[in-house]
Amino acid sequence: MQLLTKASVVVFASFLGLASAQALNSTNGTLFWFTPGLGACGFTNTSDQVVASVSADVFNNFPGATPNPNDNPICDHNLTVSYNGTNVTAPIVDYAPDASESYVGFSPAAFEEFESTDAGIISGVEWEIV
Ligand SMILES: *[C@@H]1O[C@H](CO)[C@@H](O)[C@H](O)[C@H]1NC(C)=O
Ligand SMILES: *[C@@H]1O[C@H](CO)[C@@H](O)[C@H](O)[C@H]1NC(C)=O
Ligand SMILES: *[C@@H]1O[C@H](CO)[C@@H](O)[C@H](O)[C@H]1NC(C)=O
Ligand SMILES: *[C@@H]1O[C@H](CO)[C@@H](O)[C@H](O)[C@H]1NC(C)=O
Ligand SMILES: *[C@@H]1O[C@H](CO)[C@@H](O)[C@H](O)[C@H]1NC(C)=O
């Protein structure tokens, strides 16, 4: 398993003239696709459903993570991936044990919002847990 340091990019949105600065904690990483099944969150999903996974590091270090992955609060969150001007949001249902921390996964139905699964991976995506 590769251990990469997390490349977090914090963007301050104060230039938008918002009353208070809003931090968007997006990470520049790589999107892969996976075949959903019974995931770490305890849901059973299928390839035609729009669902997401994160690395084991992100999953296990999420605030409030417990020994029982089904109870991990990340399971109540979505993953938004931005690529080439398109954002796709999907509920987080699983983690990928071998994925580097900057890697995130989409089911085929979600991945295909960007590219055919024939592409395998898409590098240079921005992602954020929302
Ligand atoms: C961004 O990250 C910081 C520190 O990890 C956190 O305090 C803040 O709530 C996050 N902001 C958003 C919008 O998630
Ligand atoms: C994932 O599976 C669960 C049942 O295990 C279901 O409730 C949920 O709606 C599914 N998610 C999507 C996006 O279809
Ligand atoms: C995740 O997305 C679903 C479907 O759009 C939405 O109902 C839910 O509120 C979102 N959850 C969070 C934490 O943003
Ligand atoms: C990015 O999107 C534009 C149109 O929205 C499309 O023409 C182009 O092929 C896309 N580029 C990639 C690398 O997918
Ligand atoms: C995509 O999400 C980013 C932040 O995560 C946001 O700045 C951008 O406006 C969104 N783009 C669209 C087309 O919704």
Ligand SMILES: *[C@@H]1O[C@H](CO)[C@@H](O)[C@H](O)[C@H]1NC(C)=O
């Ligand atoms: C993500 O990182 C790659 C490699 O460092 C870079 O080429 C690309 O422009 C970055 N993409 C974004 C959206 O910042």
